[in-house]
Amino acid sequence: MRFTxxxxxxxxxxxxxxxxxAVSIVDEKGRILYSAGDPEHLTFLRSAAKPFQALPVMKRKVDEVYGLTGQEAALFAASHRGERFHIDALESMLLKTGIKEExxxxxxxxxxxxxxxxERHRDREPKRRIFHNCSGKHTGLIALSKHMxxxxxxxxxxxxxxxxxIVETLAYIAEVPEASIPQGIDGCGLPIFALPLHKIAYSFLKLACPDLxxxxxxxxxxxxIARLMxxxxxxxxxxxxxCSELLKDPNLSAKGGAKGVYGIGLRNERLGISLKVSDGSEQVWPxxxxxxxERLGYSNQETINRLYKLVPNSIVNDGGTEVGERRAVFELKPSSRE
Structure with missing residues (x-):
């Protein structure tokens, strides 16, 4: 592993x-333009795979079959964090599809x-399956199975x-042999897949620019699915x-996953970005x-500002006093490949 x-x-x-x-940035032909660390690093997508796991569901228009709203269908690709509006939508999905939570x-x-x-603890509510961040994806896959x-x-x-x-679709999108994709089991119990980091970037570029x-x-x-996100x-x-802060920018497709993996597609610039934080930290994503x-000269400063507001580079103590700072120190090196 060549991390930097x-x-x-x-x-x-x-x-x-x-x-x-490591970081990888690719163009619309999948060529590595810039990288930091090893762009070939084999990386499990974890929840960054969800938009691609949702593609078989969207192909069959399962949302239309069961009369789901756009908000509900967006949960097929979500790592929802269990706010009240998420749970309301999930309960509606179960009712419309006839799927039992168990x-x-x-x-x-x-x-x-x-x-x-x-809030759930205050109300003395027990744990539930739909509180799990992957429950929207699971509901979609069961609904597809039921429909088929x-x-x-x-x-x-x-x-x-x-x-x-799902594996066939991911191999097609990433343009890799299906047999070359290692599989494991994700935290939610579903199969999960690993790709070279630059192939994750390429896949997110295609999500942003489906004409590819x-x-x-x-x-x-x-x-x-990209539009719904x-x-x-x-x-x-x-x-x-x-994820939600980035997706407020209509120029971006974006999704992160556990253990520090992230993928982004830029529509106007037709670029794909992926990154992996080796210690799994999500706090340093912004x-x-x-x-x-910034280094790519991205024109939407509002998106960049939202990221810095979400997790400022200034480090504060428990009382809110600034005591330190974090700095991005990597260099994006141009690829030597032709």
Missing amino acids: PLVEEYRGGVLENVHYG GLHCCESYPLNEDAKA GWDERTYYEPEHPVQKE IEDKETREAAAR NEYPDMIADTRFV CIIASIL
Whole structure:
């Protein structure tokens, strides 16, 4: 693993912490334009895979089949953090599709959003499967299985038709042999996949610019899920998280995953960006992404400002006093490839 320092954190002028990782930026032909660290680093997409896992669902127009709203369908690609409006939408989805909550393979949990979690504790509510951040994805895959006449109970198994189609779709989008994609099991219990970092960037570019996808059904499905993510950004994470802040910018397709992986597609610039923080930190995502956009000369300063507001580069103590700073320290090196 060839990682490079991405972010340094200082306290009292002393270097306290370093976050290592890698960055890859590609063009519309999948060529690596710039990188920091190893752009070939094999990386599990984790929840950054959700827009691509949703493509078979969108191909069959499952949202239309069951009369789902746009807000509800956006949850197919979400890592929702369990705010009240997320749970209301999920309960509506279960009612419309006839899916039982106990049929979801993701475990019972409490919301990731701290305020939402505290609210559930105050009300003495038990853990629920729809509180899990992946429950929208699971609901979509069960709904697809139900619509296609596939076994709804085993939708999470690697040999299930829905999982096989997901791998086939990802291989097609990333332009890699299906046999070359390593698989593991994600935190929610579904199969998850690893790609070279630059292929993740290329996949997100295609999500942002679906005209790069030759197959009509896949192209239309990618356009639909990407549009929903931009139209309902707060459904994808919550009202205070980097995914939702980025998706408020209609020029971007974006999704992060556990253990520090992130993918972004830029529509007007026709660029794909991916990054991996080796220690899995998500807190430094805004610093890294804002720095990448600045170095690319990105014109929407409001998006960059939102990232810095979400997680400022100034480090404060528990009383709110500034005690240090974080700095993006990586260099985006032009690719030597022809």
